Amino acid sequence: MKRLLISFFMLLLIATACDWSKPRLDIDVSHIPLEEVNIHRYDLALFNIPLDQLPEGLDKIKPEFLFFLDTDLTDSVKIYNLKEYLTHMRTIEFFQEVVRKYPGLPLLEAELTEAFRHLKYYYPEIRIPRVYTYISGGEYDMPVQVIDSVLLIAIDSYLGAGFKPYAADRVPVYRMQRMGAENILPDCIRAMQESLYPVRYPGNTLLDQMVDAGKRVYLIDAMIPGYPDRYKIGYTENQIDWVTTNEEQVWAAIIENQFLYSSYGSTIRAFLADGPFTADFSAESPPRLGEYLGWQIVAAYMEQNPDITLEELINEPDAQKILAGSKYKPKK
Structure with a gap:
């Protein structure tokens, strides 16, 4: 049922999306083999560890989230700093809104799978990244990053223009308008684009x-x-x-x-x-x-x-x- 609902919403989106005719981009990618994207929710995994069991809990999730936890988890200073982060009122406010707004990400997973099929169509040799979400605590300048073969989504950068901490952080209104759920997918592709089209220095005109x-x-x-x-x-x-x-x-x-x-x-x-x-x-x-x-x-x-x-x-x-x-x- 979930897959049928996702398919329905994606068809509805496509039916209402195109603003001008671009037949060149209308390609069939259904034949391109690609494992469906599974978004690894570091945000949920980390915050669901009881604070009094933090070292043990981190050990359990370390294999899946080695990108974040490739460090000495017995270091008392690191554990203390992590507890400070997890118990900070600001971090908790972000996490609570993330849980409310994004308990799951099945639609984004389906959209990324389709986007990555298009990517493979144009660039057959490209390596598809492993996708993670995390809570940045308000680092808005780089909401999506690609590091090696990892795509990182700061999910707390997409809580909607009405999320009050954005205004409190003096994020400009025009930027808040781009901080909704619908912006995650294009921001992911924009971040990946930099590896395909690195920053260059075009002419001066x-x-x-x-x-x-x-x-x-x-x-x-x-x-x-x-x-x-x-x-x-x-x-x-x-x-x-x-x-x-x-x-x-x-x-x-x-x-x-x-x-x-x-x-x-x-x-x-x-x-x-x-x-x-x-x-x-x-x-x-x-x-x-x-x-x-x-x-x-x-x-x-x-x-x-x-x-x-x-x-x-x-x-x-x-x-x-x-x-x-x-x-x-x-x-x-």
Whole structure:
């Protein structure tokens, strides 16, 4: 029954997710052999150990969670520090909300399995990571990390915009809007993307930076094509509606003001920096409009050039070639 419910919700998600046609990404990965993802809940395992049995309890869970516990568990200082962490009011508040919101993660496991099948389709030799969740205690800057063959999810970074400690920690509202359950999957792919598309130094123009950012979103798109587009780029529903409605006007403003080949830092920041909105437009506009347009250009390029592989796209340094080959026309 649980598997049927997961399948139903995933089909419902796919049916309502796609914001524009991208047949290039509509591929069948059902034939790709892959063991279903099992998320290892270090957060639950650790907090469920009685404090008066902490050393013994840690010994029991150590084989499964060696990544976290590859240390001397008889060290009294380490045990003391761990008890301090487990009994801190802030940590307890995070844990209680995690248990309430995420008693299990079957949907995320199914989504990651599907995403990893897409990953294997494009990169057959890639090693699929082992996935863990843990409670970071409010380390929001890196909610998902990939270390060697391990994918770490700070599950307390996804408790929803209404979780009061976020506001108390002065997390900006625009960032809190990306701290919900729906953001976990794209954040996982974004973290893995760095091993596929390491940080590079594209050219200095706005176009160079837009296309580079667009490649990164397209790579996420390729791994989770059925997922709602707003989550792939980190927009709210209102923001994705705004940019799809005003895409032509944004592109026209870039062309008319001769921004496309500008190398001024202020121009590039205006279109690519994160924030609540893009100041040159309106408070309803999303941030990173250049990233969104770069994504559209890259997607159009791949549709126009079906023989270009994902790896060839990533390794193509010429942003002007991609723009010309895309025959990009903004949606009206």
